[in-house]
Amino acid sequence: EVQLVESGGGLVQPGRSLRLSCAASGFTFDDYAMHWVRQAPGKGLEWVSGISWNSGSIGYADSVKGRFTISRDNAKNSLYLQMNSLRAEDTALYYCAKDMGAAVAATGAFDIWGQGTMVTVSS
Amino acid sequence: QSALTQPASVSGSPGQSITISCTGTSSDVGGYNYVSWYQQHPGKAPKLMIYDVSNRPSGVSNRFSGSKSGNTASLTISGLQAEDEADYYCSSYTSSSTLEVFGTGTKVTVL
Numbered sequence: 001e002v003q004l005v006e007s008g009g010g011l012v013q014p015g016r017s018l019r020l021s022c023a024a025s026g027f028t029f030d031d032y033a034m035h036w037v038r039q040a041p042g043k044g045l046e047w048v049s050g051i052s053w054n055s056g057s058i059g060y061a062d063s064v065k066g067r068f069t070i071s072r073d074n075a076k077n078s079l080y081l082q083m084n085s086l087r088a089e090d091t092a093l094y095y096c097a098k099d100m101g102a103a104v105a106a107t108g109a110f111d112i113w114g115q116g117t118m119v120t121v122s123s
Numbered sequence: 124q125s126a127l128t129q130p131a132s133v134s135g136s137p138g139q140s141i142t143i144s145c146t147g148t149s150s151d152v153g154g155y156n157y158v159s160w161y162q163q164h165p166g167k168a169p170k171l172m173i174y175d176v177s178n179r180p181s182g183v184s185n186r187f188s189g190s191k192s193g194n195t196a197s198l199t200i201s202g203l204q205a206e207d208e209a210d211y212y213c214s215s216y217t218s219s220s221t222l223e224v225f226g227t228g229t230k231v232t233v234l
Contacts, residue, residue: 035223037169037225044126044212044225044226044227044228045161045163045169045212045214045225045228046225047214047221047222047223047224047225050222050223059221059222059223060221061124061221062124062220062221065220095168095169100174104222105216105222105223107157107159107174107175108157108158108159108174108214108215108216108222108223109157109159109171109174109175110159110161110169110171111171111174111180113168113169113170114168115168116168
């Protein structure tokens with residue numbers, strides 16, 4: 001079964017850090033670009049970051065650039081998001097999503113999604 | 124990079140057709156054929172319904188179709204069914220520093 005399972009979310013104080021993980025199974029992980037997409041409570045979707053199949057190309061939303069770092073370990077079929085200097089506006093459900101292509105800007109089509117991990121930034 | 128503009132809500136009766144618009148600029152929707160559409164039911168993850176403007180992934184009903192004209196993309200749902208009631212989001216590749224942008228979202232109500 002094709003599956004993405006996120007973990008690592010939780011309650012964190014403003015200014016602190018958190019690392020999200022996404023475990024992939026059921027497909028050839030290193031054939032595809034991967035992304036993080038977030039959704040604040042009651043709000044719409046926001047693309048956060050994407051990484052190509054070989055980590056050679058990476059992109060970030062302006063809202064997280066310089067604070068978040070995306071990475072992947074193809075040997076472990078895993079995607080990560082290191083989030084530093086967290087702000088209240090980073091509070092959201094964070095989804096891991098598989099791209100239909102290998103490059104980070106190839107298709108913009110995310111055909112597999114996890115169920116998300118909730119990040120709450122509050123003092 | 125601003126979100127793509129979608130109507131907040133669209134409604135229709137069972138069996139009818141509805142169309143959701145997604146308006147961007149020449150730097151995103153108008154400049155590339157990388158427009159996708161997602162369906163999201165409450166409490167669920169988004170589901171890809173259309174990619175590359177008009178292509179349907181395997182398993183998606185042919186009642187869903189996509190098109191584009193200039194800077195505006197559209198999703199049409201024909202033969203509206205109760206199960207189509209959900210939020211719908213468009214997305215597009217963008218040449219700005221933010222590589223991907225989503226639409227503001229549209230709530231579809233089946234009357």
